[in-house]
Amino acid sequence: MSLPIRTRLTVWFTALVFLGTGAVAAFLYIGFGNSVAAFMTEHLHHEAVRIERLMKGASSAKELQKTLELVVGPQQHGYDFYCRILDREGNPLLQSPAEMRLTFAIPETVRNGSATVAFTTVPGPAGTGALRVYTTSLQPALCGALADDAFLQIAQPTEMMVERLRTLRRWGALGLAFVVTFFAIAGYFLIRKALQPVAAISAHASAIGASDLARRLPRRDTHDELDELAAVLNEMFERLETAFVRNRRFAAAAAHQLRTPLTGLRGHLEMINREPDVRGRLDDVLVDVDRMVTLCRRMLLWTKVSEGAGPSARTDWTAVDVRELCHDLAVGARTTARRSGVRLAFEADDDPILVTGSATLLGEAVHNLIDNAIRHTPRGGTVRVRARRSESGVDIVVEDDGPGIPPHAEARIFRHFERAHGKTDGGFGLGLPIARGIVRSHGGDLFLERPSSGGAAFRIHLPT
Amino acid sequence: MRVLVVEDDARIRRFVVQGLEEEGATTQTAETGREFAALASDGSFDAVILDLGLPDADGVDVLEALRRDGCRTPVLVLTARDSIEDRVRGLDAGADDYLVKPFAFVELSARLRALHRRNREHDDRDHLSVADLVLDVRTRRVTRGEKRIELSPREFSLLEYLMRHAGEVVTRAMIAENVWDQSVEHFSNVIDVYMGYLRKKVDRPFDGPRLICTVRGVGYTIPDNDAA
Numbered sequence: 001m002s003l004p005i006r007t008r009l010t011v012w013f014t015a016l017v018f019l020g021t022g023a024v025a026a027f028l029y030i031g032f033g034n035s036v037a038a039f040m041t042e043h044l045h046h047e048a049v050r051i052e053r054l055m056k057g058a059s060s061a062k063e064l065q066k067t068l069e070l071v072v073g074p075q076q077h078g079y080d081f082y083c084r085i086l087d088r089e090g091n092p093l094l095q096s097p098a099e100m101r102l103t104f105a106i107p108e109t110v111r112n113g114s115a116t117v118a119f120t121t122v123p124g125p126a127g128t129g130a131l132r133v134y135t136t137s138l139q140p141a142l143c144g145a146l147a148d149d150a151f152l153q154i155a156q157p158t159e160m161m162v163e164r165l166r167t168l169r170r171w172g173a174l175g176l177a178f179v180v181t182f183f184a185i186a187g188y189f190l191i192r193k194a195l196q197p198v199a200a201i202s203a204h205a206s207a208i209g210a211s212d213l214a215r216r217l218p219r220r221d222t223h224d225e226l227d228e229l230a231a232v233l234n235e236m237f238e239r240l241e242t243a244f245v246r247n248r249r250f251a252a253a254a255a256h257q258l259r260t261p262l263t264g265l266r267g268h269l270e271m272i273n274r275e276p277d278v279r280g281r282l283d284d285v286l287v288d289v290d291r292m293v294t295l296c297r298r299m300l301l302w303t304k305v306s307e308g309a310g311p312s313a314r315t316d317w318t319a320v321d322v323r324e325l326c327h328d329l330a331v332g333a334r335t336t337a338r339r340s341g342v343r344l345a346f347e348a349d350d351d352p353i354l355v356t357g358s359a360t361l362l363g364e365a366v367h368n369l370i371d372n373a374i375r376h377t378p379r380g381g382t383v384r385v386r387a388r389r390s391e392s393g394v395d396i397v398v399e400d401d402g403p404g405i406p407p408h409a410e411a412r413i414f415r416h417f418e419r420a421h422g423k424t425d426g427g428f429g430l431g432l433p434i435a436r437g438i439v440r441s442h443g444g445d446l447f448l449e450r451p452s453s454g455g456a457a458f459r460i461h462l463p464t
Numbered sequence: 465m466r467v468l469v470v471e472d473d474a475r476i477r478r479f480v481v482q483g484l485e486e487e488g489a490t491t492q493t494a495e496t497g498r499e500f501a502a503l504a505s506d507g508s509f510d511a512v513i514l515d516l517g518l519p520d521a522d523g524v525d526v527l528e529a530l531r532r533d534g535c536r537t538p539v540l541v542l543t544a545r546d547s548i549e550d551r552v553r554g555l556d557a558g559a560d561d562y563l564v565k566p567f568a569f570v571e572l573s574a575r576l577r578a579l580h581r582r583n584r585e586h587d588d589r590d591h592l593s594v595a596d597l598v599l600d601v602r603t604r605r606v607t608r609g610e611k612r613i614e615l616s617p618r619e620f621s622l623l624e625y626l627m628r629h630a631g632e633v634v635t636r637a638m639i640a641e642n643v644w645d646q647s648v649e650h651f652s653n654v655i656d657v658y659m660g661y662l663r664k665k666v667d668r669p670f671d672g673p674r675l676i677c678t679v680r681g682v683g684y685t686i687p688d689n690d691a692a
Contacts, residue, residue: 256544259566260473263565263566264475264479266566266568267475267476267479267480270569271482274486316548328654332655336653359646360646360647363646363647367650
């Protein structure tokens with residue numbers, strides 16, 4: 001899951017609040033339901049005792065019926081209340097006038113005498129809720145006039161109880177929703193506030209990578225977890241910077257040290273190549289040596305302009321006409337382009353476009369882009385070089401209609417010795433990192449763009 | 465031409481000396497700053513090739529001291545250091561040209577000859593002429609015979625540079641550095657293209673001899689008046 005931590009934490013927190021509050025509410029609800037049911041049972045029991053007491057005074061079935069009519073009925077209770085006397089088979093001997101054509105079986109425990117009373121719940125008449133039924137065997141003295149042994153059943157709809165519980169549920173749900181919403185919102189803001197230092201750390205850390213490795217994260221000196229994190233990250237940056245500097249120094253020293261033996265090698269090959277009997281036979285070897293020389297030069301250049309190398313010297317900065325520079329480089333690259341069967345087009349405004357910088361370095365950057373584009377454009381393709389004034393400076397775009405940069409290679413192409421298309425393209429894998437380093441040292445940046453025509457487009461932006 | 469080669473690396477010294485002698489120069493060698501100072505001070509050399517990384521001293525310091533003592537011999541500095549600061553420091557100390565290792569010998573020899581020649585005549589000419597081609601630096605007018613030739617600013621600078629070095633071979637690197645203010649790596653082809661433009665305007669429309677010549681493997685040249 002890629003949701004931000006604050007969202008995830010809020011979701012978890014809310015879920016926990018929901019579970020906790022829900023559990024408490026459920027306990028309360030169940031307890032309340034139980035006590036309502038107990039109250040009802042007790043009520044039925046009291047009624048039964050009262051009816052039995054009244055029945056004692058009746059001598060005939062008729063009187064008994066009257067008694068029943070007296071105790072039962074809506075006027076007595078304000079709600080339906082059923083009462084009847086059944087024989088052993090469950091046939092009613094007497095019943096209250098309230099319409100009750102329902103047969104409730106006599107619970108087995110009461111019928112066989114193992115229990116004197118039983119409570120059951122049965123479905124009520126159609127359209128009403130369930131009925132709570134109280135069944136008890138009548139003492140022979142009470143039922144002598146009717147049958148040998150008889151049973152008294154009284155029933156009361158549970159609707160009242162159900163209605164109360166429903167109301168309780170409704171309010172409970174509302175309360176729960178309110179509490180959960182409140183905690184969700186409050187929790188989100190609390191978590192966001194707690195995570196704010198993390199956002200600050202990440203903003204500072206990303207700035208360090210892009211510009212200057214010597215920068216450090218600000219400490220708040222609160223000595224909490226996040227402050228400790230900043231301290232640990234700072235230590236890591238320290239080690240990183242040391243490693244980076246050592247790396248760069250090593251590359252510079254290696255390239256530098258290679259120059260003297262290469263000079264000797266090149267010079268001697270050149271001398272041998274002049275001898276009448278070898279004349280020209282070492283030309284190819286010299287081309288290879290010159291390739292090594294170029295690599296050396298580029299490695300040194302990379303160590304000077306790569307990320308984190310610090311501000312570059314501005315001793316040779318002058319006003320450079322970017323339009324002319326691009327034009328000349330495009331003109332010069334036509335020979336190479338023609339050899340690869342690639343067309344090279346140059347478009348620019350007519351007026352000079354001046355920026356302040358090093359002509360040599362900017363030339364190197366633009367050349368690297370053009371060279372790159374030609375190498376990655378198939379025969380018959382076109383490379384376009386454009387130099388334009390933009391709102392905040394100058395844009396130099398080198399666009400090709402080659403295969404483009406595969407998305408997975410986008411991050412790699414600016415790293416040294418990495419290439420988008422394997423090892424077969426004849427480059428060193430230093431051109432783009434150097435170009436970007438140069439442009440950044442001039443206060444600009446190099447962007448990779450995807451033109452609608454396909455292919456790849458690199459855009460140098462320079463401030464004026 | 466008498467050349468003093470100051471270089472502590474024996475292999476480099478050997479091929480430089482061999483190359484120069486094959487081209488008819490006489491050479492003498494020095495391996496340390498002290499030797500260099502001792503030999504250079506008598507002023508009998510036409511040019512000095514000086515490696516900056518000497519075992520006993522920084523070549524720049526020795527050179528500075530020599531210049532203070534009034535030594536005017538042209539000095540071509542050889543170095544593995546190619547940062548702009550190093551370049552500026554070398555030239556400020558009194559070096560006349562700067563070549564970064566590794567280099568091609570033809571480059572070294574072409575620069576050395578250009579240095580040697582420049583030393584003989586301080587070049588503040590406003591009028592440059594080769595055969596019937598005339599270039600006026602102040603009015604920026606170029607004519608061949610009676611006919612005016614229109615040149616773009618870059619073509620003009622290129623022709624001026626060639627004419628100032630008439631009779632010498634100038635390498636592409638020299639042209640890139642002096643006309644374009646660029647390093648040669650990416651401008652070698654540009655120079656060839658502009659040389660083509662220049663030939664189209666300066667040589668092709670005229671019946672006279674072709675003035676701009678290619679020296680295969682080295683660079684270009686315009687003959688001086690003695691030859692033309």
